[in-house]
Amino acid sequence: MSHENMNLTLKVWRQKNTQTSGKFVTYKAEGISPDMSFLEMLDVVNESLIKKQEDPIHFDHDCREGICGSCSLYINGRPHGPKRAITTCQLHMRSFNDGETVTIEPWRSTAFPVIKDLATDRSAFDRIQQAGGFISVNTGGVPDANSTPIPKVVADEAFNSATCIGCGACVAACKNASAMLFTSAKITQLGLLPQGQPERWSRVQAMVRQMDEEGFGNCTNTGACEAECPKEITLMNISRMNNDFFSAKLFREEHTHDHSGNG
Amino acid sequence: MSEFKQTFNSSLGKKLIMALTGLFLCTFLIVHVGGNLLLFKHDDGFAFNSYANFLTHFPPIEVIAYLLYFFIILHSVYALVLTIKNRRARPVGYAVTTKSPTSWSSKNMGLLGSILLLFIVIHMGDFWFTYKYKDILPFKEYRTNLATNQTTASEYKPEVPTFERSISTENNVEIVRVKDLHSRIQWSFSHLWYVVFYVIAMVAVSFHLLHGFQSAFKTLGWVHKKYDGIVSFIGTWLFAVIIPLLFALMPIIYYFQSLNK
C-alpha cells in the first residue's frame, strides 16, 4: 500500500437520461490521494471535466458518512466497491492500486431506472415503505418511557434490522435484482416489537405486494445481498418476512388483510 | 382475484411452491435410493424385481407416483416463470460480472435443474415407461426352496401376452414370475456413455440439493439458530453426498460387473 498519489483509469457509465441508452466513457483520474474517499476522487475528476466545459459525472451522495444510503455505484463488479460492510462514501482510494482500471456502473434494475449516468431513481423503495412500513400511534397522554417491556435480544434484533439505510446495494448485488432484503428488514424492524403488532399481518402483505408491483425479481437465497449490505442485514430477515407473509395469507383472519391504507 | 390465487401469484407464493415441491422431491429421493439399494444384492435381481413389481401394482403408490410427476412439472414450470421474471427485473446487465462472495450452486440452480429435468425424462423413458407400457421386457422365474431358502433364477416365457406376474407354491417351492427390469438395468449400465451420463446427473443432484434443501427452509421461514446446524448437516451430508453417491454407485458397479461377464 503506497502513500504516493495514484493514477487510475476509470470506465464510467454515461447515460443522458432514462429514455436514452448509455455507454462507457474512459477517464483518467490523476494525482489521487490514497486517503481520499471514492466520492472525493470522483469530485476531482468532475472538477477537471467542468474546467474543460464538459458535463460532469452524475452520482448520488448526501451525508458522506455512511448513514443516508444515497451513494451507490457498482464498482468493479461489487456494489459499494471491494470492501465489506461499508458504503461508497466510506470507501477509500487506498483500497485500489496505482494504475488500476476501475469500472463504475449504476445499480442495474428495472425498478431503479437510471436518471442520469450513475444516479438511479430509487423511489420504488419509498413506495414499499409507504405501503406499510409504519406504525399507528394514537395521540393522548405521554406514556411512561419504559412501560412496555421488550427482551433485550428482541430489541437488538429489531435494531439490527432498523440499521438498513435503503441504499439498494442488495438489489444491485442480487442476480435476480430482488428487493427482499430491504423489504424484509423494514418489515422485521417493526414486526419484532410490540408497537408493530397491530399492523403486523397487514403490513407484510401490503409491503410485499408493493415490492412485487415495482418489478423487482425473486429471491433465490443466494446471499449476495447479505454479503454486500453495508449494514450487514442478514438473510434471516427474509425468512422472518416469509414466515409472517405465509402466516398472514394462510392462517390469519380475513379482515386483518385489508386495513392498511389502500387495501 | 381470490385470496388464494393472489397468494400464489405473489413472489413469495411462487417461492413457497418451489420450496414445498422441492422438499417433496427430496423426500422421494430417500425412498427411491432406499428401494434401489436392492440392486446391490447378488440375487439375480430377485429382490429388486419383486420390489419393482410391488411398486407398480400397489394402488397407493400409484397415486403418490402421479403426485410426484405433477410436482416435478410444477417445480420446473415455476422455476421457469421465476427465471423469466428475474431476467426482466434486470434488462441491462453489468459489464463486470459479479464478484460478490456466493456459492456456485446457488447461482446455477437453473442450469443444474435443466440437467436434472433432461435426466428425469431419459431415466423415466428408459425404465419406468419401458416397464409399464412397452412389451419388450423379458420375464424371470424365481424358485425358492422354502426349506433351504435357496433361490434359483431362470428365464420365463409367458404363455399369454397379457401376463403380468404370478406367485405360487408347489411342493414347498415358491415360484415367483415377474417382469425382469433388472436385466434391463444390466443392459443399460453396460454402456459407458450411459453410465457417464448418470454420474454427471448425480453430480447435478448433489449441487442442486446442496443449495436447494437449505434454501427451501429459508423460503418457508423455518430458520432458527437451534435447527440451522441440523438442516445444513442433512442438506450437505445426506442430500449432497450420501444419496447422490449411492445412486452414482449403481451404474458404476453394474458397468464393472458387465465387463467381467
Ligand code: SF4
Ligand atoms: S438491506 Fe442493506 S443493502 Fe439493502 S437497502 Fe438496506 S442497507 Fe442497503
Ligand code: FES
Ligand atoms: S453518502 Fe450517505 S451513505 Fe454514502
